[in-house]
Amino acid sequence: MSTAEQAGPAAGGPSAPGPAPRDGRTAHRPLALRLLARPEVGVFLGALAVLVFFLAVAPSLRQGGSLATVLYQSSTIGIMALPVALLMIGGEFDLSSGVAVVTSALTASMLSYQLTVNVWTGVLLALVLSLAIGAFNGWMVVRTGLPSFLVTLGTFLILQGVNLAVTKLVTGNVATDDISDMDGFAQAKAVFASSVDIGGVQVKITVFYWIVFAALATWVLLRTKYGNWIFAVGGSKESARAVGVPVTFTKISLFMLVGLGAWFLGMHQLFSFNTVQSGEGVGQELIYIAAAVIGGCSLTGGQGSAIGPVFGAFMFGMVNQGIVFAGWNPDWFKAFLGVMLLGAVLINLWVRRTATRR
Amino acid sequence: MTTNGTGTHDTVRPDTPPAGDGPLVELRGAGKSYGNVRALHGVDLTVHAGRVTCVLGDNGAGKSTLIKIVSGLHQHTEGDFLVDGAPVRFGTPREALDRGIATVYQDLATVPLMPVWRNFFLGSELTRGPWPVRRLDIARMKDTCDRELRDMGIVLDDLEQPIGTLSGGQRQSVAIARAVHFGARVLILDEPTAALGVRQSGVVLKYIAAARERGLGVIFITHNPHHAYMVGDHFTVLRLGTVELSAARSAITLEALTNHMAGGAELASLKHELAQVRGVDVDELPDTGTLDGGGPGEGGAGSGKG
Ligand SMILES: Nc1ncnc2c1ncn2[C@@H]1O[C@H](COP(=O)(O)OP(=O)(O)OP(=O)(O)O)[C@@H](O)[C@H]1O
Numbered sequence: 001m002s003t004a005e006q007a008g009p010a011a012g013g014p015s016a017p018g019p020a021p022r023d024g025r026t027a028h029r030p031l032a033l034r035l036l037a038r039p040e041v042g043v044f045l046g047a048l049a050v051l052v053f054f055l056a057v058a059p060s061l062r063q064g065g066s067l068a069t070v071l072y073q074s075s076t077i078g079i080m081a082l083p084v085a086l087l088m089i090g091g092e093f094d095l096s097s098g099v100a101v102v103t104s105a106l107t108a109s110m111l112s113y114q115l116t117v118n119v120w121t122g123v124l125l126a127l128v129l130s131l132a133i134g135a136f137n138g139w140m141v142v143r144t145g146l147p148s149f150l151v152t153l154g155t156f157l158i159l160q161g162v163n164l165a166v167t168k169l170v171t172g173n174v175a176t177d178d179i180s181d182m183d184g185f186a187q188a189k190a191v192f193a194s195s196v197d198i199g200g201v202q203v204k205i206t207v208f209y210w211i212v213f214a215a216l217a218t219w220v221l222l223r224t225k226y227g228n229w230i231f232a233v234g235g236s237k238e239s240a241r242a243v244g245v246p247v248t249f250t251k252i253s254l255f256m257l258v259g260l261g262a263w264f265l266g267m268h269q270l271f272s273f274n275t276v277q278s279g280e281g282v283g284q285e286l287i288y289i290a291a292a293v294i295g296g297c298s299l300t301g302g303q304g305s306a307i308g309p310v311f312g313a314f315m316f317g318m319v320n321q322g323i324v325f326a327g328w329n330p331d332w333f334k335a336f337l338g339v340m341l342l343g344a345v346l347i348n349l350w351v352r353r354t355a356t357r358r
Numbered sequence: 359m360t361t362n363g364t365g366t367h368d369t370v371r372p373d374t375p376p377a378g379d380g381p382l383v384e385l386r387g388a389g390k391s392y393g394n395v396r397a398l399h400g401v402d403l404t405v406h407a408g409r410v411t412c413v414l415g416d417n418g419a420g421k422s423t424l425i426k427i428v429s430g431l432h433q434h435t436e437g438d439f440l441v442d443g444a445p446v447r448f449g450t451p452r453e454a455l456d457r458g459i460a461t462v463y464q465d466l467a468t469v470p471l472m473p474v475w476r477n478f479f480l481g482s483e484l485t486r487g488p489w490p491v492r493r494l495d496i497a498r499m500k501d502t503c504d505r506e507l508r509d510m511g512i513v514l515d516d517l518e519q520p521i522g523t524l525s526g527g528q529r530q531s532v533a534i535a536r537a538v539h540f541g542a543r544v545l546i547l548d549e550p551t552a553a554l555g556v557r558q559s560g561v562v563l564k565y566i567a568a569a570r571e572r573g574l575g576v577i578f579i580t581h582n583p584h585h586a587y588m589v590g591d592h593f594t595v596l597r598l599g600t601v602e603l604s605a606a607r608s609a610i611t612l613e614a615l616t617n618h619m620a621g622g623a624e625l626a627s628l629k630h631e632l633a634q635v636r637g638v639d640v641d642e643l644p645d646t647g648t649l650d651g652g653g654p655g656e657g658g659a660g661s662g663k664g
């Protein structure tokens with residue numbers, strides 16, 4: 001069984017016998033090795049390395065403002081990477097998460113504009129729609145037993161098409177109309193897209209949301225029943241069901257959580273740019289998944305954390321902005337991401353093998 | 359050990375419950391069809407407190423189907439299923455658990471990547487605090503888990519280790535300890551010893567006996583008549599979805615049970631076929647007649663003897 005190389009202390013070779021009531025076969029591993037075996041620690045070191053590297057090659061990055069930009073960039077990836085990571089721990093994928101962000105923003109924007117109502121009406125309706133899309137994904141996966149990869153690929157294509165077609169139909173354009181002069185806009189902008197002044201540096205509010213959400217997700221994952229269920233349904237759905245875990249509820253709610261994340265990020269985009277480009281979002285889902293994987297979430301489910309994807313998202317944000325600050329051609333970004341993803345996964349694998357070796 | 363001790367030699371006969379208390383779980387003519395596959399038909403089974411009912415049978419005989427009905431994973435399509443004398447129909451395993459029927463599966467027992475203590479409480483987690491901040495009571499769960507495992511004689515170094523790193527027998531034992539702790543009155547074990555070595559099987563059999571001593575009714579599914587005979591009070595042999603034999607311990611010998619498992623006539627014809635293959639010395643093979651010694655006469659399907 002592959003679990004022999006899981007994080008945490010594994011059974012060691014024969015060693016000094018422990019106190020009488022113990023089994024006495026578990027060698028005590030040094031703390032450093034045990035820590036290294038944890039994927040979160042690996043990705044933290046990776047993120048640190050990327051940070052140091054770009055600080056060295058791009059002097060202009062060594063300013064508060066630049067770092068705030070990096071954090072902002074990371075937060076927009078990280079806020080979505082969190083629910084995507086939870087879903088992945090729960091054993092499922094959501095390929096529609098990237099375009100779902102845009103769907104949500106489009107819905108809020110167009111509904112408010114066309115109906116000339118307070119933007120909060122659009123915001124709430126967008127929330128309902130986003131949750132419904134998540135619920136649909138989850139329900140389809142649970143009911144049909146099809147791989148979520150397939151189901152959400154379908155949703156991805158549907159949403160991508162609908163985003164473009166409906167926007168063109170309604171506005172006659174590929175982008176929505178500017179809603180910045182509508183009722184409630186200023187208020188919504190304050191909630192979703194404002195900045196906070198910290199020692200003269202403007203830090204986007206999403207950075208704080210990101211940190212709060214990550215803390216919340218960590219708490220839920222490790223300290224609540226629901227978190228236990230997430231690991232269980234991802235680790236072994238049938239076992240979980242057999243001991244009475246509500247598998248259907250857990251899976252569907254996880255998809256809805258991704259919907260919630262998509263809504264939140266969609267609102268941020270809407271209220272920071274005032275208009276939405278209907279063709280955006282494609283490919284972002286893979287960035288979220290990559291951030292979660294770099295952060296130590298297993299592609300097969302049942303394993304991972306919420307803090308790992310935080311560092312994963314930071315790595316992506318760092319590279320994204322680092323390339324700009326270093327004055328390189330931004331076209332290299334994706335290539336960099338790919339190398340980083342493979343590198344991180346390989347290093348993680350190697351470190352874990354080394355650290356848990358007998 | 360309680361055995362019902364009726365001395366009759368009928369092949370299939372109703373189980374006589376010990377005087378005083380009715381069966382915890384009872385199947386009357388129960389059956390289950392998967393589409394057009396009739397996996398189980400007309401099965402009678404009773405489970406009493408403090409007794410081990412063994413269900414034996416070949417691959418595909420319907421053993422798993424039988425216990426899936428009792429454990430709430432599937433619903434029966436014919437006959438009656440009674441718990442404490444009242445007919446029931448479980449929609450989910452949770453409902454069965456709530457009635458005190460716990461099942462330990464060979465592979466479905468645990469989530470391999472999760473720590474031992476989380477597995478122990480999975481689906482029945484202890485929490486503390488009011489709702490928005492209701493959280494797992496980790497200290498209490500670890501304490502309880504440690505104590506329960508020790509009570510069952512299971513000693514583990516580290517409750518944080520993923521349960522997948524334990525041996526098959528240890529995992530099985532944890533699952534049994536869990537079922538006992540959560541107030542199971544009926545414990546169902548689906549081939550718990552199938553993948554285990556001799557010693558590990560012994561460990562599991564010990565826990566089955568321990569569970570019986572605690573007054574649980576046990577349904578023990580197995581391929582192995584030797585394991586069954588070591589702990590069983592009553593034996594039910596399934597063949598092709600129907601009951602071929604139902605006998606109390608006092609009414610059957612291990613040899614007869616083994617012979618029923620193998621199917622006397624099939625064994626004879628196998629011996630005949632083997633006789634045609636050069637290199638197999640059929641004279642060394644046991645005679646089906648001697649295998650049958652002491653037990654109730656053959657009957658029903660698959661017997662060539664009168
Ligand atoms: N979900 C299902 N759909 C259709 N047929 C099934 C299903 N489950 C079991 N069967 C059929 O029912 C019959 C009995 O299967 P069951 O799993 O109960 O056997 P078993 O006695 O547990 O065998 P084994 O010793 O191999 O575990 C088999 O013929 C099997 O093909």
Ligand SMILES: [Mg+2]
Nearest residue numbers: 421422423548
């Ligand atoms: Mg079976």
